[in-house]
Amino acid sequence: xxxxxxxxxxxxxxxxxxxxxxxxxxxxxxxxxxxxxxxxxxxxxxxxxxxxxxxxxxxxxxxxxxxxxxxxxxxxxxxxxxxxxxxxxxxxxxxxxxxxxxxxxxxxxxxxxxxxxxxxxxxxxxxxxxxxxxxxxxxxxxxxxxxxxxxxxxxxxxxxxxxxxxxxxxxxxxxxxxxxxxxxxxxxxxxxxxxxxxxxxxxxxxxxxxxxxxxxxxxxxxxxxxxxxxxxxxxxxxxxxxxxxxxxxxxxxxxxxxxxxxxxxxxxxxxxxxxxxxxxxxxxxxxxxxxxxxxxxxxxxxxxxxxxxxxxxxxxxxxxxxxxxxxx
Numbered sequence: 001x002x003x004x005x006x007x008x009x010x011x012x013x014x015x016x017x018x019x020x021x022x023x024x025x026x027x028x029x030x031x032x033x034x035x036x037x038x039x040x041x042x043x044x045x046x047x048x049x050x051x052x053x054x055x056x057x058x059x060x061x062x063x064x065x066x067x068x069x070x071x072x073x074x075x076x077x078x079x080x081x082x083x084x085x086x087x088x089x090x091x092x093x094x095x096x097x098x099x100x101x102x103x104x105x106x107x108x109x110x111x112x113x114x115x116x117x118x119x120x121x122x123x124x125x126x127x128x129x130x131x132x133x134x135x136x137x138x139x140x141x142x143x144x145x146x147x148x149x150x151x152x153x154x155x156x157x158x159x160x161x162x163x164x165x166x167x168x169x170x171x172x173x174x175x176x177x178x179x180x181x182x183x184x185x186x187x188x189x190x191x192x193x194x195x196x197x198x199x200x201x202x203x204x205x206x207x208x209x210x211x212x213x214x215x216x217x218x219x220x221x222x223x224x225x226x227x228x229x230x231x232x233x234x235x236x237x238x239x240x241x242x243x244x245x246x247x248x249x250x251x252x253x254x255x256x257x258x259x260x261x262x263x264x265x266x267x268x269x270x271x272x273x274x275x276x277x278x279x280x281x282x283x284x285x286x287x288x289x290x291x292x293x294x295x296x297x298x299x300x301x302x303x304x305x306x307x308x309x310x311x312x313x314x315x316x317x318x319x320x321x322x323x324x325x326x327x328x
Contacts, residue, residue: 010063011200013055017208018048020084024055027077028067039083044091045311047208049084054141054203054211056081057218061145062199085219088212096303100295102288105232105302106280109239119313122320124247129255133193134326135316137202142214143186144199147172149214152221153230157287164282165231168238168275185264192260205327209315213308220301228294231283232301236309238279241272 013029016022019037026032042049058064059072071077123132142149147169154165174180187197196202220230245268252261288295319326 008062009199010065010067011058011198011203012065013067014051014203016048017051018046020048021051021055024052024077024080027074028055028059028064028071030068036080039087042087044087045208045212049087050208050211050215051203053081053084053088053215053219056084057215057222058200060218060222061148088215088219092216092304092307093300096300096307098296098303099299102284102295102298105299106235106239106284109236109302117313117317118244118247119316120244120247120251122317123251124254127251127255127320129257131320131326132251132255132257133195136190136193137195137327138206138210138312138316140186140190140195140197140202141206141210142217144183144197146182146186149217149221150230150234152218153227153234156224156227156230157283159290160286161231161283161290164278164286165234167282168234168278171271171275182264182267185260185267188260189257189264192258207315207326207328209308209312213305213312216304216308226297226301228287228291228297229301229304231279231287231294232298233305234301235279235284235298236302236305238272238275242269242276245269245272 013025016025019034020042023034023036055064056077059067059077063069063072119135123135127135150165150172151169154162154169157165170176172182174182174184178184190197217230217233220226220233245265248265249262249269252258252265284298288298316326
């Protein structure tokens with residue numbers, strides 16, 4: 001790891017997952033490799049593309065070990081990132097219905113489908129401790145930087161929507177107490193579960209399906225044109241978190257995980273129940289009230305987030321149903 005500032009440690013570069021991510025790693029470390037591979041036949045949801053995108057975004061967060069900080073604004077890298085983003089976005093638009101019926105989408109977030117199996121339901125009722133630990137490893141790709149992608153959109157809003165989103169973010173960052181930041185609570189849980197908790201430690205183990213979810217957050221946060229989608233994606237997290245977190249509290253107790261694990265999820269049961277109201281009343285309502293054209297973007301963000309979340313659940317539960325690990 002490389003220290004890039006007071007208390008900021010850049011994670012190590014991972015192992016490439018194909019020619020695209022290998023090119024990104026070579027370019028970042030100034031190694032001369034083959035020309036950038038053809039984008040023809042690239043899987044928009046594939047391991048290679050999403051590791052490549054994830055690394056491009058990490059240059060804007062904590063950087064990468066042994067990569068010059070100036071690489072954050074390398075023109076060749078930015079051009080490649082835009083191409084990869086376009087492939088990803090085009091596929092998402094093909095896979096979701098779209099539309100502008102925002103109320104219907106928001107109401108749908110508060111209704112759990114009867115008979116639908118989720119990872120949290122599995123862990124609450126029958127999952128093993130090892131499966132719980134696997135789930136925590138997967139989610140570390142986001143939770144160790146929890147709320148950072150969403151913070152990017154705050155500067156793109158104004159008025160009540162900006163103030164409301166900033167209020168939610170303040171809670172995510174521990175209301176001014178570093179030890180209560182949700183990322184710190186997650187790290188404490190990981191250590192309690194016998195997992196290393198350094199930022200980026202598990203990048204080689206999580207799948208491209210996980211990285212795609214986190215990449216959507218970063219992509220929407222970095223593009224002003226996608227600010228509506230960024231808020232929609234955040235709404236999915238805040239409006240659906242409480243029931244899932246309650247089930248994970250139950251799972252932690254059933255499996256004897258310990259107080260730090262219970263505390264992380266219990267905190268989200270309480271906090272996100274409040275955040276649900278703030279997001280709907282103080283962020284989305286004034287945002288659409290002043291910029292009604294953003295409704296379609298909000299709908300897209302909600303649908304895309306749910307689509308990727310469904311792919312993650314299918315992948316993990318599919319592995320567990322056959323007795324396999326869900327980790328790479």
